[in-house]
Amino acid sequence: xxxxxxxxxxxxxxxxxxxxxxxxxxxxxxxxxxxxxxxxxxxxxxxxxxxxxxxxxxxxxxxxxxxxxxxxxxxxxxxxxxxxxxxxxxxxxxxxxxxxxxxxxxxxxxxxxxxxxxxxxxxxxxxxxxxxxxxxxxxxxxxxxxxxxxxxxxxxxxxxxxxxxxxxxxxxxxxxxxxxxxxxxxxxxxxxxxxxxxxxxxxxxxxxxxxxxxxxxxxxxxxxxxxxxxxxxxxxxxxxxxxxxxxxxxxxxxxxxxxxxxxxxxxxxxxxxxxxxxxxxxxxxxxxxxxxxxxxxxxxxxxxxxxxxxxxxxxxxxxxxxxxxxxxxxxxxxxxxxxxxxxxxxxxxxxxxxxxxxxxxxxxxxxxxxxxxxxxxxxxxxxxxxxxxxxxxxxxxxxxxxxxxxxxxxxxxxxxxxxxxxxxxxxxxxxxxxxxxxxxxxxxxxxxxxxxxxxxxxxxxxxxxx
Numbered sequence: 348x349x350x351x352x353x354x355x356x357x358x359x360x361x362x363x364x365x366x367x368x369x370x371x372x373x374x375x376x377x378x379x380x381x382x383x384x385x386x387x388x389x390x391x392x393x394x395x396x397x398x399x400x401x402x403x404x405x406x407x408x409x410x411x412x413x414x415x416x417x418x419x420x421x422x423x424x425x426x427x428x429x430x431x432x433x434x435x436x437x438x439x440x441x442x443x444x445x446x447x448x449x450x451x452x453x454x455x456x457x458x459x460x461x462x463x464x465x466x467x468x469x470x471x472x473x474x475x476x477x478x479x480x481x482x483x484x485x486x487x488x489x490x491x492x493x494x495x496x497x498x499x500x501x502x503x504x505x506x507x508x509x510x511x512x513x514x515x516x517x518x519x520x521x522x523x524x525x526x527x528x529x530x531x532x533x534x535x536x537x538x539x540x541x542x543x544x545x546x547x548x549x550x551x552x553x554x555x556x557x558x559x560x561x562x563x564x565x566x567x568x569x570x571x572x573x574x575x576x577x578x579x580x581x582x583x584x585x586x587x588x589x590x591x592x593x594x595x596x597x598x599x600x601x602x603x604x605x606x607x608x609x610x611x612x613x614x615x616x617x618x619x620x621x622x623x624x625x626x627x628x629x630x631x632x633x634x635x636x637x638x639x640x641x642x643x644x645x646x647x648x649x650x651x652x653x654x655x656x657x658x659x660x661x662x663x664x665x666x667x668x669x670x671x672x673x674x675x676x677x678x679x680x681x682x683x684x685x686x687x688x689x690x691x692x693x694x695x696x697x698x699x700x701x702x703x704x705x706x707x708x709x710x711x712x713x714x715x716x717x718x719x720x721x722x723x724x725x726x727x728x729x730x731x732x733x734x735x736x737x738x739x740x741x742x743x744x745x746x747x748x749x750x751x752x753x754x755x756x757x758x759x760x761x762x763x764x765x766x767x768x769x770x771x772x773x774x775x776x777x778x779x780x781x782x783x784x785x786x787x788x789x790x791x792x793x794x795x796x797x798x799x800x801x802x803x804x805x806x807x808x809x810x811x812x813x
Contacts, residue, residue, distance in 0.1 A: 350372060350373050350374065350723045350724070351373060351374045351375075351376070351475065351476065351723075352368050352373050352374070352375055352376075352475075352476045352477065352478060352716075352719045352720075352723065353375075353376045353378070353473045353475065353476065353477045353478070354368070354375060354376070354377045354378065354477070354478045354480060354716075355378045355469045355472075355473070355477070355478070355479050355480065355481055355489070356378070356379065356479065356480035356481035356482055356485075356697065357377055357378070357379030357381070357394040357395070357464070358394070358395060358396075358480060358481075358482045358697060358708065359395050359426060359482075359697065359705055359708040359709045359712060360480035360482065360696040360697025360698070360708045360709065360711055360712030360715070361377060361379070361394075361478070361480035361481075361482075361696070361697065361712060362377075362394045362395045362425075362426060362452050362456060362712065363424060363425060363426045363709045363712035363713045363716060364478050364480055364694075364696055364712040364713070364715045364716030364719070365377045365456055365459075365462055365716065366425040366426075366455070366456060366459065366462075366716065367423075367425075367712070367713050367716030367717050367720065368461075368478075368716040368717075368719050368720045369459050369461035369462045370423075370461075371716075371717065371720035371721075371724075371801075371803055372461070372720065372724075372801075372803075373461065373476075373719065373720050373723055374461055374463075375459075375461055375462045375463065376463050376465055377394075377456065377462060377463070377464050377465065378465045378467055378468075378469045379392075379394060379464065379465070379466060380466070380467060380468035380469070380486065381396075381466070382466070383466050383467065383468065384468050384486070391446075391449065392466070393446075393449035393450055393452070393453045394449065394452050394453045394456060394464075395426060395448065395449050395452040395453070396445070396449045397443070397445050397448065397449070397705065398508060399506070399507075399508045399509070399640070400442075400508075400509065400635060401435070401442050401443055401444070401445050401625070401627050401628075401635055402437060402440050402441065402442040402443075402625065402635075403416070403427075403430055403440070403441040403442070403443065403705045403706055404416075404440055404441065404704065404705070404706060405439055405440055405441075406439055406440060406441050407439050408780055409773070409776045409777045409780045410776065411736060411756075411757040411758045411759050411776075412704065412706060412756070412757050414736045414757070414779070414780050414783055414784075415706050415707065415710060415736040415737060415740075415757040416441070416706055417780075417784065418710070418735055418736055418737050418783065418784070418787055419706070419709060419710045419713055419737070421784070421787060421788070421791065422713055422717075422787075422791065423713075424709060424710075424713055425452075425455065426452060426709045426712075427706075427709065429448060429451045429452055429455065430443050430448055432447075432451065433447035433448040433451060433629070435626045435627070435628065435629055435631075436537035436626055437537050437538075437625055437626065438526040438527070438537045438538065439526075440625075442625055442626065442627075444627075444628045444629040444630075445627065445628065446628065447628075447629055468486055468488065468489075469489055470486070470488030470489055470492060471488075471489075471492050472489075472492050472493065472496060472693065475692060476692045476719055476722065476723055477692065477693050477694070478693075478694040478695070478696055478712075478715045478716065478719055479493070479693070479694070479695045479696070479699065480695070480696045480697045480699070480712055480715070481697075481699060482697050482698050482699055482708070483506065483670075483672030483673055483674065483698045483699065484670065484672070484673070485673045485699060490673060493675065496687075496690075497675055497676070497679070497680050506640075506669065506670060506672045507586075507587045507640035507641055507642055507667060507668065507669040507670075508640055508665075508667055508668055508669075508670075509635055509636045509637070509638070509639040509640050509641065509667050510635075510636050510639060510641070510648060510652065510663050510665060510666050510667045511627055511633050511634065511635050511636070511663065511664045511665040512624060512633070512634050512635075512636060512658065512661050512662065512663060512664065513632065513633060513634075513661075513662040513663070513664050514631060514632050514633065514634055515632070515662075516658075516660055516661050516662035517539060517624065517634065517657055517658065517661065518656075518657045518658070518659060518660070519539075519657070521541070521542070521656050521657035522539050522540060522541050522542075522624075522656075522657035523539075523540050523542070523611055523612055523613065524537075524538065524539055524540070525538065525540055525609055525610070525612075526538055527607065527608030527609055528608040537625070537626065538623045538624060538625055538637070539623070539624040539634060539657075540609055540611075540618075540621045540622070540623055540624075541621065541622040541623075541624070541655050541656050541657040541658060542606075542611045542618035542619075542620075542621055542656060542657075543604070543618060543619055543620040543621065543622070543655070543656060544618070544619050545619045547619075547654070547656060548599075548600060548604070548619050548620040549596060550654065551651070551654050551655065552592050552596050552599060553596075554650075554651045554654060555588065555589050555592045555643075555651055556589060556592045556593050558589065558643050558644075558647040558650070558651050559643065559644045559647050560589065560642045560643055560644065560647075561642050561643070561644050561668065561669065586640065587640050587641050587642050587667075587669060588603065588638060588639050588640060588641050589641060589642070589643060591603070599620065600619065600620040602638070603623075603637060603638025603639070604620040604621060604622055604638070605620070605621070606618045606619065606620055606621040609621050622636065622637075622639075622655050622658075623637040623638075624636060624637065625637050633664050636652070636667075639652070639667060640667060640669075641667035641668075641669070642667070642668065642669035643667070645663075645666045648663065648666050648667060649661075649663065672698065672754075673699065674698060674699050674700065674701045674754060675695065675699060675700065675701070676701075676749065676752060677695070677700045677701050677744040677745055677752075678744065678745055678746055678747050678748070678749070678752055679749075681695060681700060681744065681745050682728075682730075682745060683730045683731070683738075683741045683742055683745050684714075684718050684728035684729065684730055684741075685700065685711060685714055685715045685718060685728075685741065686718070686728060691722070692722065694715040694718065694719055695715070696708075696711040696712045696714070696715035696716075697711055697712055698754070700744050701744045701752065701753070701754050701755060702740055702744060702754070702755065702756075703754040703755055703756040704756045704757065706757070707740060707755075707756060707757060710737045710740070711737075711740075711741070714729070714731065714737065714741070717729065721798075724801050726797065726798065726801075729794060731787075731790065732786045732787070732790055733762070733763050734762065734763060734782055734783055734786040735783045735786055735787045735790070736757050736761070736762070736783055739761035739762050739763075740755065740757060740761060742761075743755055743761050759775075759776060759779050762779055762783070765778055765779065765782070
């Protein structure tokens with residue numbers, strides 16, 4: 348088999364896959380249609396552009412998302428290393444300056460001698476060794492080609508992004524800095540908090556649920572009947588805030604507006620509800636409204652969100668919006684190696700396989716790129732142990748029933764039970780984490796020994812040799 352791989356899609360999964368395959372000696376042709384053809388959510392032509400939140404989630408290793416980060420760190424993830432180099436304050440989460448991160452990914456891949464980046468839309472699935480990593484905004488032409496290949500219609504759900512506010516327009520005489528329970532990298536805390544009393548909160552909720560929403564575009568209306576994930580056609584992990592508010596007047600203050608662990612220094616008390624703003628760039632000039640994914644009309648966003656104390660004169664650098672996400676029914680067509688069952692030289696990776704979250708996308712891209720290289724060199728592709736978080740995610744997306752399948756983030760519920768049940772939640776998470784990392788280290792050692800004949804370094808040392 349020729350030691351050449353074609354990768355379609357320059358998002359998180361495709362970028363990580365390209366680097367992993369190139370580091371293992373494959374020639375890579377990475378196709379990205381932007382900026383020649385833009386999507387409804389992207390703003391630049393950079394690779395790995397983050398279009399929703401700028402947060403990659405928790406850094407705490409004994410949390411599911413933190414465990415997945417630690418796993419791909421040990422596996423030599425390029426994108427995780429670059430994300431950490433572009434980090435902005437976010438308490439115990441890893442949040443990044445979007446432009447810094449995307450620019451570094453683009454420059455790193457453009458400078459790799461084994462990678463050729465082709466700015467062109469792909470409308471048919473290429474022949475030969477291929478990775479499809481086009482993500483949730485796969486173009487209509489390629490979507491149709493994938494549908495013909497799978498023999499099944501795509502599954503659809505709607506996703507939403509949150510607004511970004513200009514820092515200078517935030518009234519810091521009302522808002523205060525602080526992280527929950529005093530966590531954070533700065534004394535004053537990493538988040539800006541907009542406190543609400545009871546009257547302000549309920550007035551805001553009433554306005555929110557009655558606000559006008561953006562009408563679905565034609566192609567989204569046509570596909571609306573095919574939406575199958577989450578209640579009311581939305582993915583539960585990224586609900587528009589107005590949809591959450593419809594579930595009950597107190598739903599938000601027990602959700603993204605919960606005040607737990609936050610004390611307003613002006614009153615010495617916990618507010619009734621709190622809207623949190625998270626830094627969105629290194630300069631600290633832009634702040635993301637945490638949990639405020641929305642499909643409200645832009646004029647309604649200005650009107651309703653300016654009801655939030657401290658945001659009365661807010662300037663919006665970006666309004667929230669909703670878009671259609673696309674993914675395949677992976678259990679019917681993929682192996683845990685991320686290979687297509689009837690065409691072993693074709694891999695899928697990223698959100699299109701039904702893995703949710705930035706780190707999950709990076710992780711599946713890493714595995715697809717690594718496995719493509721192994722296949723090209725005559726080695727069997729790897730199936731990660733189910734005791735690892737990435738292994739459990741790959742098992743879920745390839746074994747879930749049609750009735751149960753929906754996009755899935757890392758969570759401890761995916762892992763096999765511990766031999767000895769542990770009642771205490773924190774102790775149980777720590778036990779899962781310890782087992783996962785010990786299992787992964789043994790697995791990586793075995794893979795490295797197997798690959799030594801090809802002159803490859805161990806996976807976790809690839810980054811330092813890049």
